[in-house]
Amino acid sequence: MKTSRSTNRRRPAVAWLTVGYSIAVTFSIIVALNFGAAHLDHLWHVLLHPNDGAFAAERDILWQIRIPRIITALFIGAALGVAGVMAQGAVNNPLAEPAILGTSAGAAFGVLIGLLFNLATIGSISAIVFGIVGGVAASFITFYLSKSRDGQASVVLIIVGIAVSASISAFVGITTSMVSRPDARSVSFWTWGSLALTTNDNLKVLIPIVIAGVVIAWAFAPRLDLLSLGDSTARNIGLDPRRVRRVAIFTLSILVAASVSTVGFIAFLGLAAPHIGRLGFGPRHRPLVLHSALIGSLILLVADTGARTLAAPQELPIGLITALIGAPILILLVRRNLELWRQQ
């Protein structure tokens, strides 16, 4: 791809917005470090001296529980935000998100199969592989079932996707209700997600996979710009829309699989983050990938901090909090800019 001649005349404003989001993320990290079921009197000491033997209990809470959880929230948030960009760009539809294309439900089903047949454990590489296979398969089913003579109609795709997701989610729900194995997690884990059980070991798998997914998405993003002109125009210009769509679906399946196999199903973030990003930074997919990652991280970290502190020591389901935070922001922003995405 060529570089833009005048990328963005509003560059200063956009740069300030990026700085603003970054400061908000940093601030949220500091808040998240401070709050939790246990109160840490010597937070800064154990944070800055992780090898010091003093305050060992506080050190372990911080380094074994709180910090892994914060890093998980940042990376999963980024993964879901970018997955949403891939989904909306791939099908040129503002309603698309991993949960609607069937990808999330398929990934959850894949991971669950892996767990029940003892081929994978939560947060492992093999669980992610099962998730990717399930996510790709379910997305493929959605695309296949919504194909008509004249190609892919957006509305049909969304309706079929919702139905495919619902069916697969039902399988996941029925299966988890029937088995009582603790490692298969609870129904609530698969419905609303939870970051409560993430460990440092999970991070060793999660971080590289999410980075890989985001890098592919970033490299590939300019092609999604062209898909917004419609398949036929994209082909005329020299781009195969089906190939672009395949790569986008695969990338979003990787990101969703990494997320679902570590923390379960977190709704809404994949839909909200790209829209919030587009309103601030415009429609170009390459910057949008990075900004949606930032916005996803921010929302999920704030939500998770809320989930573990609002009713401490009880945990609230994180998917409920992301919906509570994300939905009003999304409605407010979209109301102010109804020309966001023109329907065909």
Added chain:
Amino acid sequence: MAATMISAHGITLKRNDKTIAEKFSIDILAGKIQALIGPNGCGKSTALSAIAGERDLYAGDISYDGLDLKALSIEQLAQRRSVVAQSQRYSLGFKVNEILEMATLVSGTAHDIETSIAALDIASLLDRKVTSLSGGEQQRVSIAMGLAQGTPYFLLDEPFSAQDVESVSRICNHLRKLADSGKGILVVAHMPDSDLRWCDEIVRFPTMPN
């Protein structure tokens, strides 16, 4: 020696089992502007999209400079012809200059973009969101997208439907210049013959009996 033309030979087209064209032939020659005319709904646009490689043929052959259309990849085709569709929808608010740049993915130079901007008189729109433009302005952007690709052949489907007289004559003059520099141009038109004097040849699309 390979001829420098797009040659459609004896093509038969069907849409939903209805025959739209039977054994239709046309050669789009380098250096010439041809108008393809015929009544509404007779299948001119279908024929144009078939020539562009967008549609399967029921029978017949199409070749680009002697190469079989079916043997050309999406990218190779885009290097040889550009298409201006009858209606281009813009779903996201890209700026006009971003749109023009997207159009030149595999073909088209900065010079091609500049001359298209001048020919379509859209310099003042470059920094505007394409979704905020009027229908006529959007149509000019679509034409500019096609012309900016600088390909040897241009296929335009009713490019003047939302343009005023002045704009039509500016576009025609530019197409004339392009043809004189060796480009081959096919325009699907919906206007009286007297308004098509700037074309080198008028091809009447055969109407199928119902």
